[in-house]
Amino acid sequence: MANDILNTEQTVQSELDNRFLMFYINHMLYSVELRYVLEIITVQSVTHIPSVPGYVKGIINLRGKVIPVIDMRLKLGMEEREYDDKACIVVVEIKEIHIGLIVDSVSEVVNVSKDNTSSTPPGDITEKYISSITVHNDRTVLNIDCEKLFMDDCNMVEEG
């Protein structure tokens, strides 16, 4: 049921446009578009899956649905660290696939107007995942492009 409600909310596109969920990874602020986000849950015990890349931590049970979880630190090429009580799993839906993203902590939801954003400098490794950069309350926020982030994973899914 919760999913249904979320889905109907999602169809109300205008409400979600230009809204971003901000979270911290390694003391940096990142954000994803709110329309991808289904919910935020606390970190729970993850079942490890063998022979998958290190950033895929395994699978969890989300109310009867099994979803993969990914450590964003590892995915973005940073050091892994122990999860504390602030660590969260942000559950996103990309191309009908649910994925949990483990982040250090969740900050807030903000409205970002297009004028406030600037594109990423070319050639940077972050260009692979980061779609744009905004400044919010004097802090730089890197906006993650969810579809790009999981392009490798999701493209393979389609082929499979």
Next chain:
Amino acid sequence: MNDLDTGMESLLEAFIYETNELLDHLDEILLESEKAKTISENNINSIFRITHTIKGSAAMLEFEEMSTLAHAVEDVFYIIREDASKLDLVFDELFDLVFQASDFLRKEITAISSGEYTPSDASSLIQSFHEQARIMKGEQPAAAKPADAQPAATAETAASAPAAAVSTETEHGRGMRVRVFFEDGCQMENMRAFMLISQLQSCCGKVESVPANPEKDQALSAEIVKNGLLLTCCGYESEDEVLKTVEQALNIKSYEILPAEGSPCSVQEPVEESSQQAAVEEAEQPTASAQPVAATSEKANTTATKTGVKQSLISVNQSKLDHLMDLVGEIVTAESMVARDPDLEGLRLDHFNKSVRELRKLTDELQDVVMSIRMLPLHGIFQKMSRIVRDMAKKLGKQAELITFGGDTEIDKTINDAIADPLMHMIRNSMDHAIEMPEERVAKGKPSMGKVILAARNVGGEILIDVSDDGYGMDAKKLLAKAKEKGLLTKPESEYTEKEIFQMIMLPGFSTNKEVTEYSGRGVGMDVVRKNVERVGGTITISSEYGKGTTFTIKIPLTLAIVDGMTLAIGDTVFTLPITSIRQSFKVGEEQHIIKNSNGTEMIMVRGECLPILRLHRMYGIEPKYEEIKDGILVQIENSSASACIFADELLGEYQIVVKPFPKFFNKYDLKSEGLSGCSILGDGTVSLILDANALINNL
């Protein structure tokens, strides 16, 4: 048909479902009749009914081509029905044609259900049917328009049946007028009116309607909604039958009988509608000819007796069943969550335990019922295979028959769908490569008619399907040489047993036939068949005798969804093994000797058998609780051919688990070959990984 609005969608669904059923039935009759080299009167009537129904419903949904084609087939069988001896004139050609027509319709239906329908051209097929009709009628001038041909034929038969002609004379005097109103908002009233009229024509000689020819113009719908459909029926056998037909028609709100010219009676009788009974029944209704001389009363009776059979079937969308299955799975999980709640540990709860047992009993029963809903007999698939054997035999100039056993064996819908392709491929292989040409067979002292046998049987929790032929058989030596040439051997040639050699034909990159034919050898070999079967948890074994034939045996589980499993812990990870693949579990005592090989593998002697030990924690990179074999526990697993021991920290207990596939995210990682077949949620909410004993053993 791009503008399929929602009102039509359910109608369309019913049409697709119904037509598929009808076509299956048609194929069945055709195959049976072709084999018998004759068609029984019953079957002719059935074919007639089937094509008539398809014609009507296709016309209603405005699928012109399908309707016309069905009409052409109907015409031909109309002639045969009148005089069965004419069939001999065109027997073979006609069967081929009808099969083609059935294929054509099937293709159209598939296109419609995929949502991208553009009408294909059936005119050449239709033309061929008209030709056959002409031949049967004995060389009538080709100029005669096919549409006119039919009444001509009936006139001919009418002469030979004077009694029928007389009866029409007298019946013309009686006329009945009925005004019919359709349900509000049922849409396409004009086509419904047309359907009703054609149904009425089966029991009345002549039906006139106001407005006339409602099917010609959509705009007439409005008029029918407003004034109702006025029907004047003549030449009916009994008033009751006419009224019954009207009552049974779909979406009728009410009808009234109007005073027929001069007669004063007037009855009004609102009728409750029964659209729910839709598709299945309609096929059972007698839909006899539309011609004035129509069926003689004797034939009408034979069809009429069938109306009594009412099937209490409903068709359900599969996604609903899947959802139901999921829910039952959740309930099973929730039940064990409650029964094994950690808060209850160590408490004495006699009453609670009793209630839990009761609940368990009910969930078990619920589960069984839901499973049984999803079960389908294999008969449908077998039917399709007969078609393939027939078609291929004709094309390749071979003689072969398909013999099936156990078509009533039931199997989960998902598995049923999944094995259709592999089976088809195997049958094609048998026909193409195994069955010899008739001359060759005779020379070898075999009957010229080859045999392909498809047999299914239920053994325990599994279904065994044999696909066997009495053709060439496989030459183990030749296969081994071929495997060597392709570099597929993993041990010295001499160590291969015959069984292992046969098994090699299912390796990727192994195809024994270099020729590419229309049916097989397009690079899709037995390895794909094996993959497809394994995807639903099945295995294939092969046995063959050179010169005598080959048998493939597919072993598949009855159902995928819920299995009894033993959970075991290795470090923090919980694994589940299906009980069916466990032979025993045991502690290793001090006295038992572990054999250590130089390459690091370990083995243990159990009852005279030397079994390899699988340290899953090493395979999967898990930190185990125990490293020493004697601290943990060994679980002996087995597949059809071999056995091995899994080393685990401890056993956690036996659970009923709901098998869930891995999230799609993991599709690109071949977890199956790692020995993991899926995952399941345990009573405490953690996720356990389901081990696939077969894959684990094969990986050794």
